[in-house]
Amino acid sequence: MARPATAYRCTECGWTTAKWVGQCGECQQWNTVSETTATTSSPRAVVPIRVSAGRAAKPITEVGSADDVSHWPSGIAEFDRVLGGGIVPGAAILLSGEPGVGKSTLLLEVASRAAAKGMRVLYVSAEESVNQVRMRATRTGALQQSLYLAAETDLAVILGQIEQVDPQLVIVDSVQTVASSASEGLAGGPSQVREVASTLIRVAKDRNLPILLVGHVTKDGTIAGPRLLEHLVDVVLQFEGDRQTALRFVRSQKNRFGPTDEVGCFEMTGDGIAEVADPSGLFLSRTRQPVSGTCVTIAVEGRRAMPVEIQALIVSSSAPMPRRVVNGVDSSRVAMLLAVLERRAKLPLSTSDVYVSTVGGIRVTEPGADLAIALAIASAFKDRALPGTLTAIGEISLAGEIRPASSAKQRVAEAHRLGFSTVIDAGSEQLIAALRLAFAETVSTNEKPRLRAVDVPQF
Numbered sequence: 001m002a003r004p005a006t007a008y009r010c011t012e013c014g015w016t017t018a019k020w021v022g023q024c025g026e027c028q029q030w031n032t033v034s035e036t037t038a039t040t041s042s043p044r045a046v047v048p049i050r051v052s053a054g055r056a057a058k059p060i061t062e063v064g065s066a067d068d069v070s071h072w073p074s075g076i077a078e079f080d081r082v083l084g085g086g087i088v089p090g091a092a093i094l095l096s097g098e099p100g101v102g103k104s105t106l107l108l109e110v111a112s113r114a115a116a117k118g119m120r121v122l123y124v125s126a127e128e129s130v131n132q133v134r135m136r137a138t139r140t141g142a143l144q145q146s147l148y149l150a151a152e153t154d155l156a157v158i159l160g161q162i163e164q165v166d167p168q169l170v171i172v173d174s175v176q177t178v179a180s181s182a183s184e185g186l187a188g189g190p191s192q193v194r195e196v197a198s199t200l201i202r203v204a205k206d207r208n209l210p211i212l213l214v215g216h217v218t219k220d221g222t223i224a225g226p227r228l229l230e231h232l233v234d235v236v237l238q239f240e241g242d243r244q245t246a247l248r249f250v251r252s253q254k255n256r257f258g259p260t261d262e263v264g265c266f267e268m269t270g271d272g273i274a275e276v277a278d279p280s281g282l283f284l285s286r287t288r289q290p291v292s293g294t295c296v297t298i299a300v301e302g303r304r305a306m307p308v309e310i311q312a313l314i315v316s317s318s319a320p321m322p323r324r325v326v327n328g329v330d331s332s333r334v335a336m337l338l339a340v341l342e343r344r345a346k347l348p349l350s351t352s353d354v355y356v357s358t359v360g361g362i363r364v365t366e367p368g369a370d371l372a373i374a375l376a377i378a379s380a381f382k383d384r385a386l387p388g389t390l391t392a393i394g395e396i397s398l399a400g401e402i403r404p405a406s407s408a409k410q411r412v413a414e415a416h417r418l419g420f421s422t423v424i425d426a427g428s429e430q431l432i433a434a435l436r437l438a439f440a441e442t443v444s445t446n447e448k449p450r451l452r453a454v455d456v457p458q459f
Contacts, residue, residue, distance in 0.1 A: 009036045011190040012227045027227055071257070075113025078265055078275040079106070082237060082250050084258015087169070090208040091257065092201045094175075094230070096215040096223045097239030102248055103214050105140065105273050106239065106266070107171050108133070110212070112142035114169050120146050122167035126153045126177040140272030153187065155180040155196050162203065172200065174214035175229075188216075197229050230254065241268070245361035247282060248273065251302070263302035280418055283308045283360035293380030296391045296420065297372030298411040299364050305407065305414035307391070308364055312376035313355040322351060328358030329373060330365050337374050337396060344400035344431055347381055367395035368405030371424065374431065375438050386438055391420040400431040 009016045010033050015026035023030050051057075071086030080086045087093070097103045104125075111121045121144075125133050130149045137143050150161050155178055162170060172178065175197055179187035183195035197213065204211040213233065215223045223230060230236050234256045241248035250264040265276040276282065284307055285294065293312045298305050310329070317323070326334050334356050341347045356373060358364055371394035379386050393411050395403040404426040405411065415423050428434035 007036055008033050014228065074110050075116070076110060076275055077277065079110060079250065082252045082255075082262045082264040083235065084252075084255055084262070087210045088234070088257045089210055090204055091210045091235060092197075092204050092233040093210070093212045093235040093237065094215050094223070094233040095212060095237045095239055096217050097241075098217060101239050101241050102266075102268050102273055103239050104128075104133075104173055105136065105268075106248075106250075107173065107212055107214065108137060108142050109140065109273055111147055111169065111171055112137070112140075112144050115144035115147040118146065119168040120148065120165060121169045121171070122148045122150065122161060122165050123171045123173070124158055124161065125149065125151050125173050127174060142272070153178055155182075155199060159199070159203065162207075162209075167209070169210055169212070170200075170204075171212045172214065174216060175200075176216045194228055197232055201232050241266075242361050247276075247279075247361055249301070259303070261302045263304055265304075279304075279306050282306075283358065283362050285309055285311075285359050290385035290388050292383045292385045293376055295372040295376040295379060295386055297364075297369045298391060298393055298415050299362075299366060299369060300405075300407050300411065305410050307414070307418055307420075308362055308369070308372075309359040310364075310369065310372045310376045311357050311359060312373070312380040314349070314377065314380040315353040315355075317351060317353045319353075323353040323355075325354070326356045328361065328363050329356055329369070333365075333367070333370065334373060336398070337370060337377070340396055340398060340400055340431065341374055341377060345378065345435060347378060349377070349381065352381075366405070367403075368393055368411070370394060370396040371402060371431075371434060375424075375435070378435055378439075382439070384439060387422065389420055390422040390424065390438060391415045392424045392434070392438070394425050394428075394434075396431055402426045402428055402431060402434060 007016050007018065008020050010024040010026060010029065012029050012032045013024060013027040015024050017025065017033065020035065021033055024032050071084065071088055073080050073086040095103055095107065108123065111123050115121045123133065128151065130151045133149055148165050148167065152158050152161065158172070158178065176188040176193060178196045179192055180195045180199065183191045185191045200211055200213065203209065215229070217223055235252065236254040238251045238253055239248065240251060246268045248266040248268055250266065252258070252260045252262055254260060265279045267274050267276050284296065293314070294309055296307050296309050299308045324331065324335060338349050338354060342349050354377065356377065371392040374396060375386060375392050393405050393408065395405055397403060402425070408425065412423055412425070424434050424437055428437060
């Protein structure tokens, strides 16, 4: 006889426990365990069923190889780069990102490019009406005859649309706004998201139909809904970008058909979203004359090396606790570099306000930018501009040692391709040696430097 019992279940991973706890014991998430009513009954034996000939197990040597899985290009080179060459038939792709970053615009462009090749594409909008999607398509030039639009929030109706249109590509925007009558709760709840995603993924596998799902994110930047959603899909893409700037990045967090270290670059324009094949000029300043407090490094985003300009500003302060303001770099790493510069290079920075930022809105958190940050701070402190043909690559330890950055050969090759003739890297071994090399042929920005010779170490 079944009887109701009270249990506690994690809304992220489904882990259950007999009593309430603040942290899930499976996924280690906080405040995700909630009370639920479970039905307990005596276990029933599972009766085996006869397997049909089409689903019988085969020797692994008789199964199709990985070469049989073909990628078809979407028409957007940067999007295909992240996917590993294109969209695989039967794949379930999850695209997540902040609200307003441009997820719908990007997927509408993907749908338009696929429809332009003669493919039937079904775009299901569960957040906007068909008229709103049509207005965006008119603005971005995405009107195609074989692109079908539907504004539905019921999973059963969406499945009916798939049966009627028989598309070759399906886009659902978004999975958190679709509800199924087979599951309890409101749309966007863990049970609803799990049911909707599982059903759509099963349809994708049975019909060999690629499906692109849009996922919402929480306030901490993670994908909303149960973590099971990320395990079910084949590809998880993260669409990043600051709404104050036009630059956008697509990163691969999970990819069963390609690499997970590729990055696609896009630029949001008034006519939609445009891919940026060579972003080398997006993160450099436009000034022709050298300016103090600037240094260029070669950062690696995925498998792509790109130049990033670091800018620093040093202002004397009489406050007991000088300000440390950063933008685009790691604040804790800048604090460590300031301590290393003051201890190893004898730069008195503890009485000055320090401002460090990147150009173009890009965020650099890798240790390979340490040397460029240190040189930019030293240049701002001395008020002397570094040569425009100089770039710095390397990680700085607490002992003042310069350690080589990852993909060093790729960075140096990209620097030479962009015209940087002087590359300061781990070959200098020590920070003080790198400073002396960088300031060997610097240009003073003022005829009378504001710092006396006794105040500045002789690099």
